[in-house]
Amino acid sequence: MNKRFFKFKNDLSIKSILEYLNISEKIFYKYNSKNINILDFKINQFSSLSNSLDDSLIFLNKSISNNLKDIKGVCLIKIPLQEHNFKNNIVIPSKNPKLDFCNLINEFCIKKEKKSEFVKINNSLISDTSVVGSNFTIGNFSTIDANVKIGNNVIIGNNVSISENCLIGNNVHIMDGVCIDCSIIGNNVTISQNTVIGKNGFGFHSGSPNSHIFFHIGAVKIGNDVFIGSNCNVDRGHIDDTVIGDFVRIDNQVHIAHNCKIGKNSILAGKSATFWIS
Incomplete structure (x- = not known):
């Protein structure tokens, strides 16, 4: 948790x-x-x-x-x-x-959620409880929710959503249409267009007659010097965190399921899936 x-x-x-x-x-x-x-x-x-x-x-x-x-x-x-x-x-x-x-x-x-006021920059909304570093750039129609901490030299594109309490390191580039939730992101990371990180995973009990998706209380932790392609999904962990190690390279259209741990220097090719079996 x-x-x-x-x-x-x-x-x-x-x-x-x-x-x-x-x-x-x-x-x-x-x-x-x-x-x-x-x-x-x-x-x-x-x-x-x-x-x-x-x-x-x-x-x-x-x-x-x-x-x-x-x-x-x-x-x-x-x-x-x-x-x-x-x-x-x-x-x-x-x-x-x-x-x-x-x-x-x-x-x-x-x-954890916290009500806050928002400051408008370039038609984007940033919570007044969030902190951004120097040389910060944000595009149009993006939202940064409460208690987010963002490092120096970060570029955020258009239509980006960053949910409460996320941590983002230095020299990070988050491109258009990215959605980030329940995530801790290291330094020198690029996240390409329309990728979703940290949403609830596909966890349910198959033996139950009326199966429902279980609430996931882990996060996503992304290391330093990571590249993530476009249209990828990285689910947060069910109990422990989903982890992407340092120097990982992820192609477009890759799905990483809840609880997965991607080791340092790994390369994941396009349209692949990485999953965890309970």
Whole structure:
């Protein structure tokens, strides 16, 4: 969960999770210590298994043979439970941990948004809470929303949209029609016409009878000295960030799905797709 762009609607306690998932306290305490105060214990973020923290909620969708001694946080885990070492975890039993986890994100997480006034430059609108560096140029009919930070020597074309809280480095060229959301962009980056970066990915639960797209709470991180061609899509991560490393070159009409990590010096040819399988 990238906290620069997302937050909880309200405090999220274990008790509120149990109530939402319709799990009784009796069942919860069957697997956990009676000393856990389910009202006072707060979840501060949603995490992936590889980035679990003491105050985070994670899920385990598959049976695992080894114990959980190196995994932290509150864990939604598939029932029936096998014998595991839950010493470092608070366990919430679930018939479908991934689905429950994603539904909890949909229910309790929202994007950070801030109302602001706008300054008009060249028929474009820039929030008065955003900061731009020296030698900044912007075309017509573009919008920069609240709390965006832009470095020096940045050129923004026409009809560009940059959403709240984005970070853009120095010497960046963003061409006409680009849409940027939930993204952190490094130095010396070129993003060509009509590319979309940081929108919600194509994540849903295929086993659900009425499948709906799950809310994505990761971001997109783009390194330094990156070129992205026109009409590309880079989806933000579902939980962790989608990452494009330094010195990457991406041709036109390339799709990079949520959670992907593109390594340093990679080259992606036109009309290719890079995807992540859960």
